[in-house]
Amino acid sequence: MKYLPFGLSLAAGLVLIWILSTRWGNIPPMGPFMDPDGGFWAQAERHPFSNLADQLPGLKDSVEVYFDNRRVPHVFAQNDHDLYYMQGYLQARDRLFQMELQTYDAAGRLSELIGISLVDRDRQSRRWGMVFGAEQAVTEAQKHESSWAIFKAYSAGVNAYINSLEPEQYPLEYKLLDNVPEPWTPLKTALLLKNMTRTLAAGNSDVSHSNTLAYFGPEFIEQFFDKDHNLLDPIIPTSRSWDFERVPVRRPDTIFVPKVAKSIQPFPVPEGVGSNNWAVSGNKTASKYPILSNDPHLRLTLPSIWYEIQLHAPGVNTYGVSLLGAPGVVIGFNEQVAWGVTNVASDVLDWYEIRFENEVKERYWHDGQWKPTTKRIEEIHVRGGKTIIDTVIYTHHGPVSEVKHGNGDEQIGADEPIYHALRWIAHEPSNEIRAFYQLNRAKNYDEYVEALTHYQAPAQNFVFASAEGDIALWVNGRFPNKWDGQGRTLSDGTDPLYDWQGWIPREHHPHIKNPERGFVSSANQESTAPDYPYYMDDVYAPFERGRRINERLSEMDNITKDDMQALLMDNYSYHAAEILPSMLEWIKTDSLSPIQREVVDSLQAWNYYNNAPYRAPSIFRNWWSELYEAILIDEYDADFPLRAPARDRLVQQLKDNSNFWMVDDQRTQEVETIRDQATASFIKAFDDLIEYYGPWSDDWDWGWVINNNISHLTQTNGLGALNLYSGGGAESVNATRGSSGPSWRMIVELGPEIKAWGVYPGGASGNPGSPNYDSMIESWRTGELYELHFYREPPLYSQVMSGDESNVLVKWNIRP
């Protein structure tokens, strides 16, 4: 008994230690997390450059790195190996957790990192064959010795950093999740690239299009999806003629009607994936040299998707933004040329209905015979749970997903399971790293074109300008040669006429060099006029941004960097200009209250710019959404997915015939006219704004209503930048809205002395405890650009030591 007090005290202490070392739900283990030396406190950055090693294992020669005033690293190496090794090391040093999270996501391993809540996401990644695709890319890279050497050098650099870490140096997120980094491999680089393909080239509406076709009929499809908008100004000017015969393909006589036109989750293409780029030739600029500009619109996160870097070694000197996990510069410039990208919404993902011989699924019917399947066992490890085994069947089309048959819809009448195979560009062997390797070294137009031949997915509009004075744009990627409308609906997996029958030859890709109009541009709109001989797709972005850019560039002369900067920040809404005057005509003002009439009057005076201090964009945006919904809701009230018309097509329809058949709400007795609908939707929009933002006041400013929030990748509270008062809009060149928008703004002025400016909403460091975590957000928000320090040679000692704040450089020498 005399030891009892001691025993109790000891037990209490041990229980305390156990409680403090255990993760409770999402709460990290508090002992290690709060430890002032090893816990999160260690990430509170005080000396950003204190842990620079003098020596790194595996380097072949000495390397110099200069960190500029925004902490952008400028790497001066003496060979390619060391260059990409250092890129890997530096990216890991600044963004290790982000690199890992992206590749865990691509590999379907998030539940391993976080837990059971992410199993569905992981299962989808596996069933979509993400790892299969990455493995194809690794095999392809291994065939090309110098590419493979880069993959390996990059991995070695990442691992050198990981291996140098003591647990207390692990990035904050590892401490929050109670996890540790794992070694990097070339497969992870490939996975990262597949993740980009999933973000940018996984859009498809095969199922909903099949449904829409069955439900509304072919005339509806023609009206809303086939015809180009009358204001569409395609990327390749309509004046361009095509002096070739297309490679023929055989097409089926009738279009396959799938068993289910239901229930596969269409990939949610996040709004905000869309971008602008352009280049103007020297005869339109003040400097007489071309100027190139690019702003890729993506989901905005902290840390940012981009990492700015300069890479200098014999044979290469390039600057721009890179992706976390991939060697090379993706968007940028070198001493002779500049390039940028926007996404191409070509249809490179198709679903095929598969007929299996029996439940064993060892054979499937295709081309008049039973063909063998292969199986891939997927093990999804779940943190704190049992491993889930998922067997994925592969046909020659690709991996198969089982479609859950819904709740007994007669039209489909499917009681048996239904299987869809995925044919997707991401499964084709490709080597995009090689494309960027060559692009980073390109000296002229021909070398740019040659570099692009190695690039396959996600397809991009590659804009180009050179110091020699050329401007160009290639709609670049690998495109299946399809018959008109192929893969727009669910395809017949048994009929070889639905297979991809080859590729559009490279020389037939839409492209243009030095057009007469003196500029090239793209804003995700349709690539070409309808006379282009090949079918690519029908889901391009609305015409608005593209038309605005082209009109502005046509008007401009003696263009300077400031003009380009103004265009990047252009908030003009073609959408509002097109439809608002009609809406104001339709609205019955006599049924409005005095304050509502005042609001309508303010819309009359609006100049259609989505500027932050204006209230009109807030009202128009909400009014239009309500009207759009009021028109479609009755027809689209179905329990299976349907494809809704794009914004600009509906606008066009309303302008052509404001009382066309969909306007009436068929669920009511009376016949609603557009005037009824416009008035009711205005009142609803007005009431909603009152509810969310209070009475008509500055709180209705578009700057707030735009709801611009940049969250941390894991959505963790406290790690984001919220409520950023901003202008912009989905239909404006400055496509800021919600949590999406210009993820990197860049302007490059070519010439003997290349000049460049850029900004992205974030900072070099991924550490929330660093001032450089979000240091550029304010400049990004207000449309400022930083002049980019592009050094032809290592900066001089005097520059390094100059005390001038704007030109602070930290020099880091590393020995092998």
Next chain:
Amino acid sequence: MIILFLLIAVNAFFLNLVLPWWSAALPGLFFGHRMNVTPILAFGMGFFAVFLAWGAHALYIHVASAAVLSARISELFGLTQDWILIVITAVIGGLLSGFATLTSLLLAQSRNKK
């Protein structure tokens, strides 16, 4: 007595620089049994010694890093004031040390009871 208090505080601070978080318990275990005080006082001395060591360390980092991270972590935990985060840090270290000191003292007392 004040010397033991200081020994615990100083040792806890330095041990934490080289050992993981639970090292906050070690000085209490080592010095606790040399105390000639009531158990409650022993716990209190152990607690406040490391409360001070960890609290001062956290406070220093908070100030030296211009509160960039502590503000974010406070928001993450839903705390309204940054200083609460420093107090939580200090209390965790303090509790570890308090129980360790108490345990050490009680063991010694139990043995002496023979």
